[in-house]
Structures are given as structure tokens and as C-alpha cells.
Amino acid sequence: MEERCLLRVVDDYQWFIRHFHSLTGIDLSLYKEEQMKRRLTTLRSKRNIQTFQEFYHAMLKSKPLYEECLDRVTINVTEFYRNRPRWDVLEQFIKEQFRDKQEIKVWSAACSTGEEPFSLATLLSRYFPLEGIQITATDIDLKVLEKAKEGNYIERTLNNLTDQEKSMFFNKNGLIYTVKDKYRPLITFQQHNLLSDPAPDSFDLIVCRNVLIYFKEDAKEIIYQKFGQALKSNGLLFVGSTEQIFHPEKFNLKPVKTFFYQKN
Ligand SMILES: C[S@@+](CC[C@H](N)C(=O)[O-])C[C@H]1O[C@@H](n2cnc3c(N)ncnc32)[C@H](O)[C@@H]1O
Known part of the structure; x- marks a missing residue:
């Protein structure tokens, strides 16, 4: 019974x-x-x-x-520069690895309400001409993408920013922080299901954080395979803080720092 x-x-x-x-x-x-x-x-x-x-x-x-x-x-939880120390490592890579480039092509995969791609836009704009920055920001959830396109945020999501950064990146109106117009054209938002859609390709950098923890191992492997193919040679994959890849070599990737992998 x-x-x-x-x-x-x-x-x-x-x-x-x-x-x-x-x-x-x-x-x-x-x-x-x-x-x-x-x-x-x-x-x-x-x-x-x-x-x-x-x-x-x-x-x-x-x-x-x-x-x-x-x-x-x-599960859409996110914030600007989530786990800030990791973004400092990313900044080092950008300074060292991409220093001679005038253009950079980035994929923010599972970008939620946009804090991650806007963090990328603000960071990259310090090292590249704005017209050389191309960020594709994707998520499965159309509702969060609509919110991301608006670029309006409340203070809580900006906790990792200094006051100086807040005023550099946003216009403040009452309690709402609106991303400055110059960052918007750098990002294209589109719907994409990591588990079933073909991956876009030819990226210098893929940022995919705090989503793969929700997937089963075999699903993760399919996605890592796609990331391996979507990166240019020497391109970088930046994952979330509990999302180390066990056998990166299977996907043509090698670990370069904790939570960072480089395509061979
Ligand atoms: C916790 S948020 C992570 C946001 C951001 N990457 C970060 O680290 O702050 C997870 C996001 O993954 C998205 N997501 C869940 N399943 C997905 C799938 N199969 N394909 C693409 N995005 C997915 C959710 O809609 C959500 O916005």
C-alpha cells in the first residue's frame, strides 16, 4: 500500500x-x-x-x-558585481589577456534582470572603446529580460558598488537608479534556453554564473560542451563561486584561476 x-x-x-x-x-x-x-x-x-x-x-x-x-x-536572484573579489580577478584578466584588443565579444548567459551584463559593460568600458564592446545577454525568462532592458534598479542590488561607482554608472531619481544611456547600446538582450537552444558563438569571454548549480550533471556537461565551442581560442569562461568544472579538459578548457577557464 x-x-x-x-x-x-x-x-x-x-x-x-x-x-x-x-x-x-x-x-x-x-x-x-x-x-x-x-x-x-x-x-x-x-x-x-x-x-x-x-x-x-x-x-x-x-x-x-x-x-x-x-x-x-x-530563480532570478542577482546583483551588480556579484562576489566582487571574483570580478577583480576578471579585471586582471582583461588588463593582461585582452590588453592589445580594440574589440571584445562577450556572452552573459542566464543574465537575469541585467545586473551582470551591466556590470560587464561598466567594467569593460574602462579598457575598451565603447564601440568595440559587444555583449550578448541571454536568459530563458522573458519577464526578467524585459526588466533588464529597462535598466532601473533599487539600491539593494548595488551593494557591491562604491558611491563613486554608483554616480558614474547611474542616474538617480528618487529611490531608482537608472543605468546611464552610454552603457545600453553595448548590450543585446535575447531569450535563450541553455538546455535546448544552439549557442551563439565566437566569444572572447563567456560569463555564466549561478545557474548551472540548478542542473543535473549530464545537463551541465552539454552546456560546457557548448561553451567550449562558443569560445574563441584563448577565450575565457567565468563561472559562479560553487560551479567548478571537474574535467575541463573534456570541453577543451583549462583552469587558469579558481572559477576561470580558458579555451585551448
Ligand atoms: C540566480 S540567476 C543568476 C543571474 C546572474 N548570472 C548572477 O550570477 O547573478 C539564474 C538565472 O538563470 C536563468 N535560467 C534558469 N534556467 C535557465 C535555462 N535553462 N536557460 C537559460 N537561463 C536559465 C533564470 O531565469 C535566472 O534568471
Whole structure:
């Protein structure tokens, strides 16, 4: 009896995964299951919904619930210069490795609401002419991309910046900090699913941080493979602070500093 119950619970979630994939294009079977299931179960319980099947049907009828569910799945937390000491290492690389270049092509993959690509724009603009900087910023979630395009932020997301940087990078209006116009043309925002879309290519630098931790190992490997191919020779991959790659050589990458890999 207990076994049958367990089977039903497992099937219920697998059923949800299949239908959610058709509905949204997001394949939850590639995300770490325990973590994802816990996040969705909390939302489901909050709404007093007993099963994932019922939850799915409720979502079809309620746009706010659908959007809340997408928010749970995508996890958009971010900030400017997240883990600042790592950005200082990136700056060293830029000064040393890219010093003779007039142009740099960068991919901020899973960029959320834009803090990461705008951090890149502000950093790179210190070393490159603005017309030589090309940042492609992608995310699966259209809602965060819309927000990113607006370029409006509240103080909390700027905690890693000095006051001088805040006034260099933003115009302040009341409580809102708006990214200065000169940085905007450097970034192109577009929707992209790391798990299923072909990767854009020919990058000097790929920044992909704090998203791969949510994926299963085999999904990560597919993405690293894509990154290996998307980088130019000697190009750099900058990952999040818990996201070391175990066998970078499999992807034609070598570790150059903690959380930085270079294409051979
Ligand atoms: C925690 S945020 C990380 C933002 C930023 N990279 C940082 O480190 O601050 C994770 C982002 O990954 C995005 N994401 C989740 N699954 C994705 C997928 N399959 N493809 C592309 N982006 C995805 C989410 O929408 C979210 O904006």
C-alpha cells in the first residue's frame, strides 16, 4: 500500500514535468530534482493544492499562478558585481589577456534582470572603446529580460558598488537608479534556453554564473560542451563561486584561476 502511494507521488511529479515541458519549453527533468520539487511543492501547498496534476490545471486557469510557478523555477536572484573579489580577478584578466584588443565579444548567459551584463559593460568600458564592446545577454525568462532592458534598479542590488561607482554608472531619481544611456547600446538582450537552444558563438569571454548549480550533471556537461565551442581560442569562461568544472579538459578548457577557464 505504502509502495503504491510512493509510486503515485513520483508519477505525479513526472507527469507534471512532461506537461510543463510542452507548455513552457523548460525541461525540469534536467534540473536537480529534489531542489526543484521542494520549491514547487512549497508553492503548491501554499495554494492548498494536493497534487502536481491539479496544480498544472490550476496554472492553466490562472496567469498569476503560472507566472509565480515560472518565478519559482527560474530563480532570478542577482546583483551588480556579484562576489566582487571574483570580478577583480576578471579585471586582471582583461588588463593582461585582452590588453592589445580594440574589440571584445562577450556572452552573459542566464543574465537575469541585467545586473551582470551591466556590470560587464561598466567594467569593460574602462579598457575598451565603447564601440568595440559587444555583449550578448541571454536568459530563458522573458519577464526578467524585459526588466533588464529597462535598466532601473533599487539600491539593494548595488551593494557591491562604491558611491563613486554608483554616480558614474547611474542616474538617480528618487529611490531608482537608472543605468546611464552610454552603457545600453553595448548590450543585446535575447531569450535563450541553455538546455535546448544552439549557442551563439565566437566569444572572447563567456560569463555564466549561478545557474548551472540548478542542473543535473549530464545537463551541465552539454552546456560546457557548448561553451567550449562558443569560445574563441584563448577565450575565457567565468563561472559562479560553487560551479567548478571537474574535467575541463573534456570541453577543451583549462583552469587558469579558481572559477576561470580558458579555451585551448
Ligand atoms: C540566480 S540567476 C543568476 C543571474 C546572474 N548570472 C548572477 O550570477 O547573478 C539564474 C538565472 O538563470 C536563468 N535560467 C534558469 N534556467 C535557465 C535555462 N535553462 N536557460 C537559460 N537561463 C536559465 C533564470 O531565469 C535566472 O534568471
